[in-house]
Every structure is written in C-alpha cells, then in structure tokens.
Amino acid sequence: MNIGIPGLILIFxxxxxxxxxxxxxxxxxxxxxxxxxxxxxxxxxxNDVSDDEKETKRISNQKD
Structure with a gap:
C-alpha cells in the first residue's frame, strides 16, 4: 500500500x-x-520459533 506524500498531508x-x-x-x-x-x-x-526449530533439529540429530 503506497499512500504517498499527498495522502500523508491529507491524513495529517x-x-x-x-x-x-x-x-x-x-x-x-x-x-x-x-x-x-x-x-x-x-x-x-x-526468536522463539527459531529456538524451537533449532531444538527440534538438535533432538532429531541425536536420534540418528
């Protein structure tokens, strides 16, 4: 969505x-x-999702 300068002035x-x-x-x-x-x-x-992915990969690698 591109408002542009005229749109911002109008909103202001x-x-x-x-x-x-x-x-x-x-x-x-x-x-x-x-x-x-x-x-x-x-x-x-x-960060939480990334940490969970890393933990899942670590556990997966330990099983192999």
Missing amino acids: ILALIIFGPKKLPELGRAAGQTLKEFKKSTKELT
Whole structure:
C-alpha cells in the first residue's frame, strides 16, 4: 500500500481538524509506543520459533 506524500498531508490535516493541535502529540506518542511494542513482540516470537526449530533439529540429530 503506497499512500504517498499527498495522502500523508491529507491524513495529517484531517487528524488536525478532528483532534486539534493539542492532542496530536499524544496520539503520535501512543502510536509510536504501540508500534515499538508490536515490533518487540514480533521479534520475540520470531526468536522463539527459531529456538524451537533449532531444538527440534538438535533432538532429531541425536536420534540418528
């Protein structure tokens, strides 16, 4: 999905109209924190799956 600069400007203007200039920094911080937590969770999940794969291969190799 490619929004582009005009689309981002339109979204910013709409957010400014709807929420006002005082609420936008709060919304930005909340969105940033949410994105940070999502990335952290995704990375942890990926690491867990990778660790499980390694453990499965290790056990498989011990049986052979």
